[in-house]
Amino acid sequence: MAEPMTHLQRLEAEAIHIIREVASEFSNPVMMYSIGKDSSVMLHLALKAFAPAKPPFPFLHIDSNWKFREMIAFRDRMAAEKGIDLIVHKNAEGMAEGVGPFSHGSSMHTHIMKTVALRQALDAGGYDAAFGGARRDEEKSRAKERIFSFRSAGHVWDPKNQRPEMWKTFNTRIARGESIRVFPLSNWTELDIWQYILRENIEIVPLYFAARRPVVERDGMLVMRDDERMALAPGEVATERMVRFRTLGCYPLTAAIESEARSLEAIIAETLVARTSERHGRMIDHDEAGSMEKKKKEGYF
């Protein structure tokens, strides 16, 4: 008998199975693409699931207008190279009103430019299923979520009344207007993601690797000044520091960490000894207790 399947092989097989199940059972699915490392893994799995064909669904990026410039460049290059159908959505009303994290605060900005924008895009596309790259190890309320997570009309998650989920037998039935969020990476940990990126040689945004970047220290977090829209407070200076990012989002809301890790191996070594959880660098989680659950109930991924 051959060697047993490795942990990564199991996770890969599970994710591919989930992705194919959606393609089989839903008439109009979409895969969220946030450009981050988890999205990069999910895109890779989708390509693997349907080779030699292309994934039979489009990819959707909700552009909050405040992403790192490197992310946008990477996104457009990936879509062209992989030959996928990429849809980019921005909340036009939010743009017109000039919504941003500095003028409106992180909470309002996230709500209008991400959560509301997402609902707009999902409604406009009439998608009956949407893949997200969320993992259960990220956050407590995510640890509670099903792989096939039901949303009532209006994209509402009811955590107290989730469908039982037995074996790999998923209940994909929905009524008109309802939808399912699907999380193929549910059982992956941050370390698994890095190991898989290394094993499969998956290209990721360079921001994950340490480099000298202009950062401002604000409220104990290192914020990279990616463009002129970030005004400096009196006395504040942007200094070049050797930093990298553990997660990527809107640049004013994503803290950098000081790091020398310039290779995947170095990132993995750093992750192994990390004493701070990944989402700590995301400012939105800390607005209030139970914050993520509240956002998820409202439709956030």
Added chain:
Amino acid sequence: MTSSALSVEEDDIRAYMAEQENKTLLRFLTCGSVDDGKSTLIGRLLYDTKLIFEDQIATLEKDSRRHGSAGEDFDFALLVDGLEAEREQGITIDVAYRFFATPKRKFIVADTPGHEQYTRNMATGASTADLAVVLIDARKGVLSQTRRHSFIASLLGIRHIVLAINKIDLVGYDKMVFDRIVSDYMQFSADLGFETIRPIPVSARFGDNVVERSGNMPWYDGPSVLEHLEDVPVGDATEAAPLRFPVQYVNRPNLDFRGYCGTLASGRVRVGDQVVEARSGRTGNIARVLLGDADLDEARAGQSVTLTLEEEIDISRGDMLVAPDNRPQVADQFEARLVWFAEQPLLPGRQYLLRTETAEMPATVSALKYALDINTFAHEAAKSLELNSVGVVNISLGKPIPFDPYEENRLTGGFILIDRMTNATIAAGMITHPLWRATNVHWQALDINRTARAEQKHQKPAVLWFTGLSGSGKSTIANLLEKRLHADGRHTYLLDGDNVRHGLNRDLGFTEEDRVENIRRVGEVAQLMTDAGLIVLVSFISPFQAERRMARELVGEGEFVEIFVDTPFEECARRDPKGLYAKALAGEIRNFTGVDSPYEAPENPDLRLETTGSTPEDLVERIIAWLRARGFVA
């Protein structure tokens, strides 16, 4: 993480990863009654294996002050109870999945709720677990929920138990208490089929025997919970089992490539292997095994791959490719155990949707044989199953499916039931065995058999199945044909769709399910009549391919003749002999075939009769000639 990880050099990372990757994985759940300390145990495991990050500890400290139930200490349960409602009420509502690793093994743990009302969430956690940690409060002993959870774990195929007698500190680390509870548990679980049961006295709150062995109980010399979880052998037998490949998705990017995608439920498959589609019996040889762009020599249980065959075979989602010499059961009736999840009770006779991993179809619980008492495991007569109860039922499907007994294969032997109105998942089912008609209702050995009856009539029995739109001329032709056969001395019977609906099928409407049942009954009756030696003419719209296929399967190849009365819709609507088209087009009749309900024309009928341009008499002559040519009539 272990301290050795701190000194890992970058260059060693690949070696470290190889080691990580080859670790085995254990999936387990914690279960037991409310407040027995399930979440606390997991929190303690994570904390003591140093898997809690600094910011999470800071949050825990804050939350413990706000919601905690452990006084000045950390309330470890708050690490896992992730929902607001859970933290506020201090209970676990839904299953939480946590991940950790030790130098020996990787673990996925499902922390499941203890309240009876959330049993379905416990079953969710148990369905993918290899082992269950059953917690018991040392002060309370074995409770009804302890029994229920152990029973459900057993039903779902869990074979390894860790019996964690918790809060042992609160009974003064008393060996007598421990021994009594262990003895109670062993006694009641004797028939549950567990291969290993490892009792361990623990204090989740203080960490005794959770990760480290405790000095407080010199009388206990066994392993800690974590030590046992690291060492318990959990064999994965699925690879040694025969090949089962449920086809999940057919990948057809162009005419040159037709790939069957799926995950091997068991066994292995190599390039060149012969495989069989379980239901049709069609065989093929494996041309390629693909994972992404890469060609593999073989795939084994658990892998998600794409298979291509040398031959062009019609295979679709829901079919199953299997080992030719070791096939699954194929049946449309079987016995199963059900765990009922819904507020609405199970009602025998009501139609539900049954879903296996890749197939979905209407199903009826044809009999509720008995309910199982979760305390005594006694069989109890029951008319319905209530929320969270367990019963043994017979299930009847519209068409056969391939499966294995759940005991032999969790993936091909399990199913869920879905409510057709709400789409809620209302039950989990585990198949025990098929119900063949032969085993279900024993055949009477009769001296006069079908051959004898047919010979006496000097004819070959057959079912002449006329399908076509309403008003296409089916009944007119069938009626003429019967007169003609009768005049020739043949023994016939004409089953007319409308007439049958006045009697045998009076209780059926025109929903999709009722139409299926309509056809099933008519198929059965026609089959009985051929058994009696008759030539049966069936005049039925029968709009769906699947139903006609079902009728063909019921009657049997060789005796079933599909005659497509092919009259264009416009012509039928013009003729409108019963005035039905006018009403349907005006919206007064719903589900009318051809108007707001589809007619799936036969692709390969045995006979196609175009009624425009021919008289019914001509068409009858064509049928007679066809029957003669094939020896049905002399």
